[in-house]
Amino acid sequence: MTDAAALPGQPRGAVAGPATARAVNVLAPNPSAMTLDGTNTWLLAEPDSELAVVIDPGPLHEGHLRAVVATAEAAGRRIGLTLLTHGHPDHAEGAARFAELTGTKVRALDPALRLGDEGLGAGDVVTTGGLELRVVPTPGHTADSLSFHLPADRAVLTGDTVLGRGTTMVSHPDGGLGDYLDSLRRLHCLTTDDGVSTVLPGHGPVLDDAQGALEFYLSHRAARLDQVRAAVEAGVTEPGEVVALVYAAVDRSLWPAAELSVRAQLEYLLGG
Template sequence: MAQIPPKPWPTGKVERPEPLVARVLAPNPSPYTFTGTQTYVVGTEGEVAVIDPGPDEPEHIEALLAAIGDSTVVAIMCTHTHRDHSPAAAPLAARTGAPIVGCAPLVINTDLPRSDEAFDTTYAPDRVLEDGEAMTGRGWTLRAVHTPGHTSNHLCFSLEESGALFTGDHVMGWSTSVVVPPDGDMGDYMASLDKLYQRAGEDGDRVYYSAHGAPIEKPRQLVRGMIGHRRQRENQILRLLGEEPRQLPEFIPLMYKGLDPRLDGAAQMSVKAHLIDLERRGLVSQSEETWQTI
């Protein structure tokens, strides 16, 4: 996990990492969002798409409108529906007349309390993109890449003209992604990482633009490291359970040295996601609140 850089941050300012891509940072920094959510405006010839419009903050929406300028917004595109990514879609659509396009609405099939707390339950897309479907504008093509795991409805968007991939929260430029059950699924997350690894390389995705953190200039190397990191966590869990059965909170001080206390809940959910995946694969089992190897 990267250290949050000192202020000032470029909140509300238009930055242009490459000719077809502008970036605007939302004013929502936190231990989970780094310096804030990065919204991307793609296109330069009068027709643009907005990727991950961010939180419904009036100052952020005004900053996006300034970045859009006189261009026509062809689509407002959401990678997933966490509350720091999609709530600004509706007010931005009202201001621009653009359709909301991208990931599907989230449906969590559980009665667990607060299981959808982090999600934007008002999200209502005009069009849901399937894997491989595209949105086009003058001079650009954005193609959906289905990457479930961080959330079940997560998409990335490939900018075919430049080799950039907008990775939302699946791959971030400052930290590994949190996988929170019941919607987050570690098995799906690992499969999606492998999918991105296969895409990257000489003729594949050249750079990743994530919703949080710096551009990722060596995507294949980073994704390989992320896969290795998750395998190490999995092996840690199996080793600790090999010593004795354990309950979920017991893993955290053993696995996450010096963890920010504000991230304890996220760490527990990540371990739980690994345990559920290991259980599904027949390597561990649960008895009430206690986990053990089989």
């Protein structure tokens, strides 16, 4: 997260708990400037199913991992599959231990994160206990970032690609701005072509105006890029100096993350 800019509409105040008919958030106890209220671990299931899917078990925190299991059990369910949006530790560090607790496989784009034979890729449809999730490649924040389209709830789970509050960073050099812009456009198409109305993010509150959120992200990124372009044209090309100029109003604790985004912006502009 690199910017505290407000998103359009009214994000829901509650972070943990039920979000849609099929999605419940179990909030990890790892709040920070980068993780907002903490990592959102999503527990998904059809209303009448005994099987659940977990997206992003979160950090290696035993109490949190057991709380996810307990939440499923309280609803009369067991966890049948674990999925990862990307490999950052606040989303994926606890996956191996969670697999031990639940006996589940872990599916991810990055082979290094998988536990089991199956990965995840563009066009895949994951079905567990009647629940259908469509895999949407959304690289940019990281090279391995994925989102998951939940058609039955007209929702998309975005990991760190779209947050519930503020904006995210492009984790240069792993992430790339060109890829990230393409991913935002891909998600925007879900709102116009597939009726997606809700964003279930990896951090922060649920967003009930998915289309507005994606349009805000695209316009905000374009505005930042124009600011960086102006800095370059004025002779300011050192990433730290660009951050100080362009992100002057942003909390200094976020400047290191902002510098990663600036490096990605400079690479994009200079064709490096």
